[in-house]
Amino acid sequence: MATKTRTKTDPNALPEVTISENGEVRFLHLGTEWVQGSMIIDSPFEIELEYVQRMMAWLLFVDPDSVSARHSMQLGLGSGALTKFHFKKLKMDTTTIEINPQVVIACRTWFKLPPDSAKLRVLLGDAAEVVRHAPFHGTIDALQVDLYDHEAAAPVLDSPDFYADCRNLLTDEGCMTVNLFGRDASYERSVESIRAAFGADAIWAFKPTRDGNAIVLAQRTPSHPTRMELLARAEVVQERWGLPATKWLKVFKPAQP
Template identity: 70%
Template sequence: MASRKKPAASATVNELPEVSVSDDGVSRYLHLGTPWVQGSMKLKEPFEIDLEYVQRMMAWLLFVPPESVASRQALQLGLGAAALTKFHHKKLRMPTTAIELNPQVVNICRSWFKLPPDSDSLRVVLGDAAVEIRRPEWQGKVDALQVDLYDHNAAAPVLDSEDFYADCRNSLTPEGCMTVNLFGRMSSYQASLDKISAVFGAENVWAFRPTREGNTVVLAQRVASRPSREQLQSRAESVQARWDLPATKWLKVLKPVQESVTSG
């Protein structure tokens, strides 16, 4: 379980890895052609988020009023084991769409990871995230955009250009936030962070410290907001109470990028 990554976006169907599943009696794991874990689900709590870095992808909740969440729109680029998609749909009661290239991943998630069928409030779209994010239906409409697009080798993000991040920014509402999973111990991390900062503005970007596995979640806001520590603490306590996410712990390891650079 050396890697906690998800499938590529830009590949032909013939190049996509085989998808497999394993259980250890506590959790179920998704694999993409290797023993590495690409996503997981607690067998007794299938709609909770198991992995630490995936929980951190929910940190956008710190920047919006909790009572407004259910009226907002969520979009995931990369389905993985459907943890984020299920959480938004089942727990937050948000209109939710996921974009996934690999049809095997969708089928496995429906069969083995409790992903509900499509409905008026949940949709899984088979397609290339780079193409789908440019569609007019998303422009200025997404409040929570979550990007986790690695290939099965987990070397670097498959979609990682300034043009791609600009497309992501264009999809966001004024209060919208993009959260991205980057592998913080790889040499590509700083390059990816620089591209995100160039597109969104460094003052709009926040970053977690890496998890033990090396995953670093980066948040980028369409419009900067710098709530006080007291405001963030109050919001974190509310998020934790409502949705049982470890939000108060997030505040110890989440910092504005510009502040981090300034403080050296």
């Protein structure tokens, strides 16, 4: 997860990365008790946290047979769970943007993040700048936005202009999923910012998890699948990739203005 600082050349301005463990789970922290990511030690390429699993809901809106030919991008590496899942499980071309080099080192050392390759790139950079990078525009099918600093008080980037830049990254069938969380966050304000960028009929949302993470999905091109169509797709997603997609439909629906 990227930080508020914009000084990429000063390592002292970035929070220190720490690691903890509880039984079979390893956690990543940015100098505080707040969990910035996790991994099941014996299953390093599965997604452990419920809210992170929900950020995969874009799979409900594409042909499952087309997934491996698509391109994903994560803004904020965290413990690498989404990056690893897209690359290892979905076999996708995967690009991740992370501002803190310590996070990248920690993920490669403690969280089984594979080295860069032809289909995996972990780039050091500021997400606010990267989303304005024209060569990425129109190339991303699945964009996950999970940008928090060490205090995890509110999303670091959360404006209509930022979400408009995110929309520009997407292909016609592309989806963005965003984690909204924090004591200083405003869910309604964030959704309004996303709606301003994507349109009122392009937004879907989960009910918050028990820990308070609310996942919002926005489509570049709005679609209106029926519940039966979504259920059929969810069953495929669950069977192929082990995500609890059929349970998602109990708490996932279009976000009304």
